[in-house]
Amino acid sequence: MKALVLERQGELSLRDIDLPSDMGPTDVRIKLHTVGVCGSDVHYYTHGKIGDFVVNAPMVLGHEASGTVIEVGKDVTTLNVGDRVCMEPGVPDLTSRASKLGIYNVDPAVTFWATPPVHGVLCAECVHPAAFTFKLPDTVSFAEAAMVEPFAVGMQAAKRAHIAPGDTAVVLGAGTIGIMTALAALAAGCARVLISDLSAEKLAIAESYDGITGINIRQTSVVDAVAEVTAGWGADVVFECSGAQAAMNDLFRIVRPGGAIVFVGLPPDPVAIDISAATVRECRMETVFRYANVFDRALDLIAAGKVDLKPLLSETYPFDASIEAFDRAAEGRPSDVKLQIRVDTESEAP
Ligand code: NAD
Ligand code: ZN
DSSP, rough: OOEEEEEETTTEEEEEEEOHHHHHOTTEEEEHHHHHHHHHHHHHHHHEETTTEOOOOOOEOEEEEEEEEEOOOOOOOOOTTTTTTEEESEEEETOOOHHHHTTGOTTTTTTTTTTTOOOOOOEEEEEEEEEEEEETTTTSSSHTTTHHHHHHHHHHEEEHTTOTTOOEEEEEEEEEEHHHHHHHHHHHOSSEEEEEOHHHHHHHHHTTTTTTTETTTTTOOOOHHHHHHHTTTEEEEEEOSSHHHHHHHTTTHHHHEEEEEEEOOOOOOOOOOOOOHHHTTTTTEEEEEEEEOHHHHHHHHHTTTOOGGGGEHHHHHGGGGHHHHHHHHTOOOOOOOOEEEEEEETOOOO
């Protein structure tokens, strides 16, 4: 099957490769329609590894995917041939302790698309468990559906924050994940979200949404901006979505006493945080790793018109131009939020 293969660090090719295609009784076969380009795919391309996950053999990239069911296993009751779907890329061992606890995202046995040595789905077809495949409401396009995966990270962050109606949240970092988190926080009931970045372009995209106010940290300190909006009290929730040490330094000066800090960004190296400052405020601190049990809720929010991911789509490339899409993503243009690849170039559906 023709696929976008990361041969090794810095080398991509579009070529035929043997991919697993056996169907189990609870699996479905999916014809891929759209696949998003994620920061992690790009990092494997440019660096050949993320932490302990090293690309030692050719690997197909892509894990933010939507498509159409073309075959169902004999025990599948929830999906039919022809259903439009999006897929959760991480599959745990459903009998594991983590799965039984409902925290299947941190199951050590989880296999996740495009995380070595597991192949991703920038290819024509894939086989996936029906339990991790979600039928799309008619109003949700394939392009939006392929953005559910990064939005799910924001959903998980909002869930871990335990947002109460009317909360004020601050998001540090207006990259794809920061904006997705801000949208999830608003959908969860925040009255307002402040979002910080050094990039005016990123902030302008975030601010195009009602309820989101940007803080350009080249011009204003986050500490001053939050103090002004909250009359010196601090934010109920702070989402760290930059992974930058500089952002960690401000965390406990912008959260209110008893407020929550939610760590979403993954700093490449260990960072220092001021535990004493956290302690005197009795801050609650939460971490987020991917997501569990949020894909269906994310689709419901999009279908209900409460979350609109469409403005975040920067450009769509045809499958044959996949390498171009990755080179552009590696450039990191400040005005880009999400690049996508249309795998099924024959389909006219958006
Ligand atoms: P990104 O690079 O697009 O966004 C990061 C943003 O932070 C950039 O816009 C950058 O300008 C901004 N930034 C840098 N320093 C800053 C500072 N001091 N204050 C405010 N903003 C600052 O990356 P992304 O794809 O949005 O991902 C964000 C982070 O989330 C990364 O660390 C990524 O690894 C992590 N991530 C975590 C999970 C998870 O499951 N926890 C999932 C996906 C991504
Ligand atoms: Zn991703």
